[in-house]
Amino acid sequence: MTNKEGRKSKLRSLKWKLLFSLAVFTVVVLVVVWVFQILLLGRFYESAKLRELDRAADDLSESLTDPRADLGVEAAVYAEEYQMYVRIFCHEFGAMEEIAAAHLTGDYYIRNISSENIDRLYSMAKAEKNGTYAERRTVKPWMPDGDEGTVVTADEKKEIVFVRIVHSGGSEYVVMLNMIYTPLNATVSTLNNQFVWICGIVIFGTLIFAAILSKTIVEPITRVNAQAKKLGEGNFDIELEKDMGYLEITELSETLDYAASELSRTENLRRELMANISHDLRTPLTMISGYGEVMRDIPGENTPENIQVIIDESTHLSELVSDLLDLSKIQSGNVRYSFDVFDLTAAVGQAMDRYKKFKVHEGYSIEFLSSEHVNVKADRVRMLQVVYNLINNAINYSGDVKEIRVEQTLRNGCVRIAVSDRGEGIAPENLPDIWDRYYKVDRVHRRATVGTGLGLSIVKGILEGHNARYGVESALGYGSTFWFELPVEENKETE
Numbered sequence: 115m116t117n118k119e120g121r122k123s124k125l126r127s128l129k130w131k132l133l134f135s136l137a138v139f140t141v142v143v144l145v146v147v148w149v150f151q152i153l154l155l156g157r158f159y160e161s162a163k164l165r166e167l168d169r170a171a172d173d174l175s176e177s178l179t180d181p182r183a184d185l186g187v188e189a190a191v192y193a194e195e196y197q198m199y200v201r202i203f204c205h206e207f208g209a210m211e212e213i214a215a216a217h218l219t220g221d222y223y224i225r226n227i228s229s230e231n232i233d234r235l236y237s238m239a240k241a242e243k244n245g246t247y248a249e250r251r252t253v254k255p256w257m258p259d260g261d262e263g264t265v266v267t268a269d270e271k272k273e274i275v276f277v278r279i280v281h282s283g284g285s286e287y288v289v290m291l292n293m294i295y296t297p298l299n300a301t302v303s304t305l306n307n308q309f310v311w312i313c314g315i316v317i318f319g320t321l322i323f324a325a326i327l328s329k330t331i332v333e334p335i336t337r338v339n340a341q342a343k344k345l346g347e348g349n350f351d352i353e354l355e356k357d358m359g360y361l362e363i364t365e366l367s368e369t370l371d372y373a374a375s376e377l378s379r380t381e382n383l384r385r386e387l388m389a390n391i392s393h394d395l396r397t398p399l400t401m402i403s404g405y406g407e408v409m410r411d412i413p414g415e416n417t418p419e420n421i422q423v424i425i426d427e428s429t430h431l432s433e434l435v436s437d438l439l440d441l442s443k444i445q446s447g448n449v450r451y452s453f454d455v456f457d458l459t460a461a462v463g464q465a466m467d468r469y470k471k472f473k474v475h476e477g478y479s480i481e482f483l484s485s486e487h488v489n490v491k492a493d494r495v496r497m498l499q500v501v502y503n504l505i506n507n508a509i510n511y512s513g514d515v516k517e518i519r520v521e522q523t524l525r526n527g528c529v530r531i532a533v534s535d536r537g538e539g540i541a542p543e544n545l546p547d548i549w550d551r552y553y554k555v556d557r558v559h560r561r562a563t564v565g566t567g568l569g570l571s572i573v574k575g576i577l578e579g580h581n582a583r584y585g586v587e588s589a590l591g592y593g594s595t596f597w598f599e600l601p602v603e604e605n606k607e608t609e
């Protein structure tokens with residue numbers, strides 16, 4: 115198994131991940147609901163009752179310290195409001211004397227409590243740090259004859275006996291409260307039954323929801339994936355769907371569509387380039403072998419002119435091959451530039467010498483305008499390659515007006531070299547593409563008059579390798595100006 119396959123087999127599909135996440139989420143929600151709504155319901159209810167008792171005990175304790183308060187009335191109010199049995203004792207000289215009470219009918223524990231049990235509760239409260247003691251009890255029906263009964267039923271009532279010791283004015287008081295409540299057992303068992311149903315419905319709903327979600331989300335992704343696979347197999351002409359129902363997936367599809375059209379364009383250009391290159395390579399080879407055969411077979415043809423043709427074609431061939439190698443090196447980023455400070459003006463001036471024979475033989479006027487000598491820090495050989503390529507293009511596309519001008523200007527610490535011709539120009543819609551790999555405005559290939567015809571891609575690669583600004587201004591019928599800029603280098607040594 116390859117690494118990739120191993121990694122892939124560990125990945126879960128989006129569909130299962132979605133289902134798994136939703137299942138986990140549902141279970142967590144159900145457990146939380148069960149814990150709070152069912153398991154802890156009784157405890158919450160009981161602690162709410164305890165809080166009520168605590169508050170009542172607080173208020174009654176305050177009344178004990180307030181000489182104006184009528185304890186009997188206060189006790190009656192609490193008994194009425196919270197349905198609790200209230201008894202307040204004063205503890206003096208080891209004896210308990212009841213000073214206020216609010217009686218309710220019912221089986222309250224403290225209603226008929228024995229004095230031993232009062233003492234017991236008192237000592238329990240005394241033992242607590244805050245003087246408060248709460249006792250939970252099961253209500254046993256009180257029988258006058260003392261038989262406390264033994265029947266226990268599901269709705270057996272519960273009660274809380276709440277005792278608080280209060281100190282006020284040098285005396286010790288005991289506030290005793292008693293509340294009866296019905297435990298929530300019946301409610302909890304009803305809720306438990308309901309919960310089983312809720313679980314069933316929620317789990318069923320989750321499964322349906324997950325199925326719908328996975329259908330609506332996963333399906334378009336699967337479709338895009340299938341189309342992307344076709345793209346990977348080299349089928350660049352596929353039409354990717356434009357509306358996938360979701361913004362992100364539609365964007366992904368559009369990006370793939372763009373990639374497909376770019377790949378298809380590059381592929382076409384590559385094929386075209388191969389055809390052009392083969393043509394360009396074959397032409398000089400045919401010339402060389404043709405002239406060679408003529409010179410071998412026809413005695414009087416061994417002339418210096420014919421030999422010159424062979425030499426020129428060989429030179430052209432080797433230039434073409436070296437340009438091809440150059441382009442592939444530049445485009446793969448394998449070029450090492452040797453940055454040196456040199457006199458750019460002088461270098462361009464020397465380069466102009468190469469075009470002298472065009473001036474003479476073919477009627478071209480190629481002039482170089484510069485006001486002063488300027489140094490730059492760049493790769494001298496590569497910069498001259500840029501200049502040659504631009505001039506070659508100017509010659510190739512100058513048409514009938516054979517005027518070419520190379521101009522050097524200075525601006526904002528930068529030197530600009532601009533190569534202008536008055537030829538056919540370039541249509542605005544083609545301007546952005548001319549620097550592209552393999553691009554030609556004129557789709558019908560023609561052999562370059564000078565140079566190899568891979569010019570602008572090499573120019574772009576070299577100038578970008580120097581972080582130089584570059585560009586072109588052109589108008590159809592008026593000609594073109596190709597330019598680039600480099601920072602001026604102030605070098606004292608070369609001056």
Ligand code: ADP
Pocket residue numbers: 507508510511512535537538539540548549553554555556562566567568569570571593594
């Ligand atoms: P080639 O010259 O072999 O086509 P280039 O990369 O040098 O390759 O140029 C790309 C295209 O840009 C050319 O096909 C041509 O259409 C256009 N072009 C370049 N220079 C000029 C120019 N000076 N005038 C008009 N068109 C030009």
